[in-house]
Amino acid sequence: MNKLRKRNGTDRWVALLLWLAAALVVATLLWILGDIFSRGLSGLSVEFLVDEPREAGRAGGLGPVLLSTLLVLGVCMAAAVPVALGAAVLLSEFSLGRRGFGRAVRASLDILAAVPSIVFGLFGNAFFSQILGMGFSLLSGGLTLACMVLPILIRTTEQALTAVPDEVRQGAAAVGLSRVTTFKSLLLPAAAPGLAAGFVLGMGRALAETAALLFTSGYVTRWPESLLDSGRVLSIHIYDLAMNIPGADDRASSTAVVLIALVLLLNVSAMAIGGRRSPGRWSP
């Protein structure tokens, strides 16, 4: 656009620097992924996914770990989704959501979203494990995660609901539909893709979490028999293998490959379901 303009060299130097910075970021990302995959990929097999860990994880597989992960995620979503849906409806659909009460709820969620995950771990340990007597269990881990993902679930749900055009609500009100019917038959279907995307995103967040589970769901590698059993999730398995078990680095990397694949799968499906637009870019 400014070919005709006589420029000093600054523009070109800046462009070069920016390209280098971007290349550095991409190269580092590829380095990390390449390193983890090259260490871990060869250890992957069906047996690795279904067997139980042996020799403290140096041999065997991930079976119970995967099951525990699934159960913790299940508890987390089962607890968080109804609360998130309710709170998001209040914030986006009710006039109460725009008044003092709604503002207070929003403010508390904004702070909650920034609370470090290890602090959720402390809280979960004190509240769910000790006061409510759940001990180290999948249940107490799942509920701790539910508290943690609540802000992001509510925010995405609220965004999905606000994206439904107001004409829908006005039309529903004009033909005298009740609030429940309007919500169930009009708003919910219209917002469904956004809601689903938000839930999947929240699940991805929960799946990646480690610190909040250290003192709530615990380390046990046995097959869990109930939600009150302690169980070890994927991320904690990686941590334990890498830090506490000498000679298990490759096993840790294989587990990391599985975890990355799952997180990626969730994030990509969230993007596909939600048809999320990437932030707009300037186009002259």
Place this chain on the structure above:
Amino acid sequence: MSKPTSSFRSKIDLAFSGAVVLASVLAASVLLLVVLFLLWESWPALRETHGIRFFTDPGWFPSAGELNLLPMAAGSLLVTLGAVILAVPLGLASAVFSSFYAPPPLAWVFRRLVELLAGIPSVVFGLWGLVCLAPLLSNLGGSGQSLLAAMLILALMILPTVALTAGAALAAVPAAVLQGAAALGLGRWSMVWNLALPAARRGIVAGFILAAGRAIGETMAVLMVAGNVAAFPKNLLDPVRTLTANIALEMGYATSSHRSALFASGLMLMLGVSSLVIWSQWRNRSLPYE
């Protein structure tokens, strides 16, 4: 929504409204419960130490009743400072690159890659730091598990936060402003430097604050690469222990006043991070473009 008229309907609606309000109260009470339980659990240590001994005890030897948290607080601040210093220029450059310099298809791919970086679980960063980065750094001296390793890993982890928030803030600058500049024949860089960046400044700085908050609160990656010695580091290659890592390391076996002191350090973290959030929101109380 209008008020329904028939009484049957209004009963169902009343129940619906009740459930919705209940859910909101529940959601809001989580924060309250977290604060309450942190206070409750840290109370014994706060009373025993009057809060002062956390800073004046000779060191961190919980079994001997010495509860100085300063080395860990310094560790947290140092790794955060280092990570922010490294991540801010690189993240900002990434955002400017993808918003103004990269050809559109490349910008799209680049943004997806930054999002991919953001999606890597922290324990995976920790694993990579432990098996790849730390051995490399040990060539410089020491074990490699060091303040420097923690800074580098954390910088990588918060870089996407900086890049994505700055990208969003730049995208929110009205196109008319930039088109006007282009029409006047302004060079690309002078347009970015003189118009786009100043206009997006608030959003960009909010991203820095968010990133700093994430860095302070990060546990796993730091725990795995920092070496975790509870002493003040003398140089970049010394091991360091952060408040978060301290909790993760010792909660498993801590009892009585030791456990209580860990909760107090959690309370400290929580206060630090939430004051960052409140500050950032107060700064942004009237965002120009949103």
